[in-house]
Amino acid sequence: MEGSEKKFYDYLATIQGYNEAINLMYWDLRTGAPKKGVESRSQAIGTLSAAVFDLKTSDEMKHLLDELSADSADLSQVTVKAVEEARKDYDQFKKIPAAQYKEYVILQSQAESIWEEAKEASDFSLFAPYLKKLVTFNKEFLEYWGYEGNKYNTLLDFYEPGMTVEVLDRVFGELRESIVPLVASIGSSSNQPETDFLFRHFPKEKQAAFNTYILENLGYDFSAGRLDETVHPFAISLNSGDVRITTKYDEQDFRTAVFGTIHECGHAVYEQNISKKLTGTNLCDGTSMGIHESQSLFFENFIARNKGFWKKNYSKLQEISPEQFRDIELDDYYFAINESKPSLIRIEADELTYPLHIMIRYEIEKGLFNDEIEVEDLPEIWNKKYEEYLGITPPNDAKGVLQDVHWSGGSFGYFPSYALGYMYAAQLKQAMLKDLQNFDELIEQGNISPVKEWLTEKVHTYGKLKKPLDIIKDATGEELKASYLIDYLNEKYSRLYKL
Amino acid sequence: MEGSEKKFYDYLATIQGYNEAINLMYWDLRTGAPKKGVESRSQAIGTLSAAVFDLKTSDEMKHLLDELSADSADLSQVTVKAVEEARKDYDQFKKIPAAQYKEYVILQSQAESIWEEAKEASDFSLFAPYLKKLVTFNKEFLEYWGYEGNKYNTLLDFYEPGMTVEVLDRVFGELRESIVPLVASIGSSSNQPETDFLFRHFPKEKQAAFNTYILENLGYDFSAGRLDETVHPFAISLNSGDVRITTKYDEQDFRTAVFGTIHECGHAVYEQNISKKLTGTNLCDGTSMGIHESQSLFFENFIARNKGFWKKNYSKLQEISPEQFRDIELDDYYFAINESKPSLIRIEADELTYPLHIMIRYEIEKGLFNDEIEVEDLPEIWNKKYEEYLGITPPNDAKGVLQDVHWSGGSFGYFPSYALGYMYAAQLKQAMLKDLQNFDELIEQGNISPVKEWLTEKVHTYGKLKKPLDIIKDATGEELKASYLIDYLNEKYSRLYKL
Known part of the structure; x- marks a missing residue:
């Protein structure tokens, strides 16, 4: 494998490395992390999740996807699918105006804590x-x-x-x-x-x-x-x-x-x-x-x-x-x-x-x-x-x-x-x-x-x-x-x- | 806190988030990670460590350090020390030509495995x-x-x-x-x-x-x-x-x-x-x-x-x-x-x-x-x-x-x-x-x-x-x-x- 295809897989491996770290931090938080570390842990998860979002929607990712899509005839079936999957992620986030998406992310975290309160109070x-x-x-x-x-x-x-x-x-x-x-x-x-x-x-x-x-x-x-x-x-x-x-x-x-x-x-x-x-x-x-x-x-x-x-x-x-x-x-x-x-x-x-x-x-x-x-x-x-x-x-x-x-x-x-x-x-x-x-x-x-x-x-x-x-x-x-x-x-x- | 100082602390917090992830992956590897996951885990640690290196030696870091050093009279003692510490890291790596440093990192990992063999064979x-x-x-x-x-x-x-x-x-x-x-x-x-x-x-x-x-x-x-x-x-x-x-x-x-x-x-x-x-x-x-x-x-x-x-x-x-x-x-x-x-x-x-x-x-x-x-x-x-x-x-x-x-x-x-x-x-x-x-x-x-x-x-x-x-x-x-x-x-x- 060489050229763009190699670069693309290296890029995916980088994302996988971040995801492994995020998943381990999540697992640890749910199985035995001490309570005084929870706040900082949540911030660390946030930091790495934002980095994954950036990696999935970067110009570099777009460039790689465009290059690979341009001569997809030479690509293996696996690569074709991997490109399709990465583009789906890219589109899901990039099609929405960035400012609107940011507003939505804030709303999500507010809504989750309000839901907890509402459930506690049993008041829809x-x-x-x-x-x-x-x-x-x-x-x-x-x-x-x-x-x-x-x-x-x-x-x-x-x-x-x-x-x-x-x-x-x-x-x-x-x-x-x-x-x-x-x-x-x-x-x-x-x-x-x-x-x-x-x-x-x-x-x-x-x-x-x-x-x-x-x-x-x-x-x-x-x-x-x-x-x-x-x-x-x-x-x-x-x-x-x-x-x-x-x-x-x-x-x-x-x-x-x-x-x-x-x-x-x-x-x-x-x-x-x-x-x-x-x-x-x-x-x-x-x-x-x-x-x-x-x-x-x-x-x-x-x-x-x-x-x-x-x-x-x-x-x-x-x-x-x-x-x-x-x-x-x-x-x-x-x-x-x-x-x-x-x-x-x-x-x-x-x-x-x-x-x-x-x-x-x-x-x-x-x-x-x-x-x-x-x-x-x-x-x-x-x-x-x-x-x-x-x-x-x-x-x-x-x-x-x-x-x-x-x-x-x-x-x-x-x-x-x-x-x-x-x-x-x-x-x-x-x-x-x-x-x-x-x-x-x-x-x-x-x-x-x-x-x-x-x-x-x-x-x-x-x-x-x-x-x-x-x-x-x-x-x-x-x-x-x-x-x-x-x-x-x-x-x-x-x-x-x-x- | 505002301006460059705020940006600098946010930047440090990002590095801390990465370090938390790396340290948890390391801890997990040494306390209970299953053996079939070790290879991928080592790669993930490598990926995040490289990212930390990039963050510590980035142009953005240099820019923040230069800006803060320029009017350090207004800075708190903590910020002055934090800047000093970050610059030390920056200099340690940036003073060495990148190609030479890369060669050295490869040598390090070779040397570690050769040392293991040499110790095993008891042959200096x-x-x-x-x-x-x-x-x-x-x-x-x-x-x-x-x-x-x-x-x-x-x-x-x-x-x-x-x-x-x-x-x-x-x-x-x-x-x-x-x-x-x-x-x-x-x-x-x-x-x-x-x-x-x-x-x-x-x-x-x-x-x-x-x-x-x-x-x-x-x-x-x-x-x-x-x-x-x-x-x-x-x-x-x-x-x-x-x-x-x-x-x-x-x-x-x-x-x-x-x-x-x-x-x-x-x-x-x-x-x-x-x-x-x-x-x-x-x-x-x-x-x-x-x-x-x-x-x-x-x-x-x-x-x-x-x-x-x-x-x-x-x-x-x-x-x-x-x-x-x-x-x-x-x-x-x-x-x-x-x-x-x-x-x-x-x-x-x-x-x-x-x-x-x-x-x-x-x-x-x-x-x-x-x-x-x-x-x-x-x-x-x-x-x-x-x-x-x-x-x-x-x-x-x-x-x-x-x-x-x-x-x-x-x-x-x-x-x-x-x-x-x-x-x-x-x-x-x-x-x-x-x-x-x-x-x-x-x-x-x-x-x-x-x-x-x-x-x-x-x-x-x-x-x-x-x-x-x-x-x-x-x-x-x-x-x-x-x-x-x-x-x-x-x-x-x-x-x-x-x-």
Whole structure:
């Protein structure tokens, strides 16, 4: 490699170096940095983030992109994609007038702290003026960025490249029509699980031992990562040989850590298995929020909520926490960890009701950007939709419209990825069954390697080389369909609740 | 603050942000980063270090320094010092032709890996050509940097501003004349300590508990730091609210961790107590290597090797590791941890023989830069000096001239700081006794606060605002004198060994 192409990759490696530093500072802040250093740390993160912004939008970057685009015929497929990705970043920021963007960044940080206050006070009216401004700014940005079809498509595209309202309306519509009645029948079923034992005391150290055991079993590579404790769990890639998982231990509800860790494990295994050819480039990352979520949900729901998984691991759990589980049969345990019932808080929802929480947010965002919904009316609309889809009404704003941080940071278009990821996961699972017909048996044997390898071959290895919808099409032979998730949920929950 | 002064401080804060990131990446690499991420991490550190170099030597920096120097009458004393410090950095690099400096940086990294190989093979001849080149480069640099009196003064000045060969020859000469015969009489004394019990098994977790207890007692602020495990212990300041200590646990020799941790605690307490007015500037750092070492050695030798310290803490140690210490009397314990005997390796030396290791290195470096010693002759010279000062001869190069990493990185002029720090510490202790006449009593009570506060008031708070020799003069009312250390060592070891 030489000339502009070499310069371009060196430039990307520099950006990667900065990002590694920023991510490590963030990780450290969330896992063990002493409190007196927090203020200075936040400033350091700000300094380096500003430098990354400058690097991504510099004249030098533009020059390199223009040069490489001029004779793209000679470039490798990887370079073409890397240029495309870098230009997308460049355009996203450069199309907006600098002064306006600066104003917006200030607004974002104000809005986040006001949102915290508003949530504390459970008073949406405090947050409303800021949210209104954030929406207005984004509407103006949309005019600079441009859009095809629905305006909201451009916002979706930032998180899920290629995704459109058209597709979402179709798949979410189908999903809603199936889940809403299913949730209702479960509610009125006379078969309900015993769950008391879930809340028995389970010491943190013992939970950590179990989680480490499970992570090793799931193929998480500890020589390219580590497990730490935090308040709001996440997985983070510092570089392709250092992808870390964090988790939270609730000594009165072990599920938080076990399923949380397995969820983050799915994210981390994705990042650990991106082709080493992409290391140091801007393609060495998950291709979208939705595909990322498909991997975490595959691990959490399709592996760890599979009964075979607990046939294999329940005795280990009983061994580590005998007082809690000694007197509980596997079937009762399995029913309990799959209990489904409508709840108010998205991040605490079970796997069946979860997509409904997402759809509500999607419908509201779409309405806001198509001038069909006013910010002032959000609490009312929010509560109505919860009543309609889940049959419950939030008692206040804190447990309703103010529960999520996303909007306060100006993240519109992000929420759909969560439910998309779930549908992707179900469709991937179905396709995987063609190659691994003994899937359930493998899980029951604790032989996860073939499953992980299949996902690596079809998804992980590509990083950002393929767009999300191409990943799904190439891996499953089909466009995105809601039916696989619908069938999975119907089949599983009808059986569990004997509907 | 406004105009250039404000710009200058913002610029310094940016550099501080980069340094925080670099230091965190380094700390993480030494305490728990997974091995597969090391290569990429090293590149990221390289990227950010290059950026700091660019920031410190940029045209913008020069412009700010020139502007501020032009009307320095209006500037605060802090700004004047900050400008002076920044210009020193600027000059150090800018006076050397860029191409030559680049060649030197490449040589440094080659030399470090060759040194590792040479040490492994215990063969100085492998390393000699690289060391020769490193010396030659530095001699050329000295012509660009300039010097007053002895050429070696300029090298000393990087680590110990204001220090000269004239001063060192005097104090090291006095020290040598006292220590060499003292070491000899100890060797021939019939009183020798029993030390077998020191090497009994002491589990890592219990050592960590004891170290945490001691750190809290010594005034290390855990809300502005943390304690972690590493291979080669160090203290590191990420920012003034985040100063971390690392330690190493040897389960067969608990002294490694206890005295190592207390040593690093001295460094860390220094950094934690620099005036908050200097936060974010280039003055928020220890003023020199020697003054830094004076703090670590004050804690390690004048506090933790004081008998009163163990009168207070020995019962705690017995409680934590009863099998090891139950049958050992305090007096025997105290004699054992103060055993002194000549040894080959600097970093394993006791507090009495340690300065001799330093003097040997000082004399060699001085000879090299005054063309009185040739690199080829180093093994022979080294071994002769060990025979002369310590009465022992290294059996090979690995345990002799190749033992330290410093020269392979081109660090000439660094070694004297270690022994200087020791003399500073002894002189500070003597001055402290005027204000805290009940020093021994305070230590015995575990009431370290007055001691720490004295050090903070006289040393810590200034950061780089005062030069090392001014710190000593202002705190003790005298120029640097070797006699305080000599008296301490003579008195203590004559008593211990009943000479």
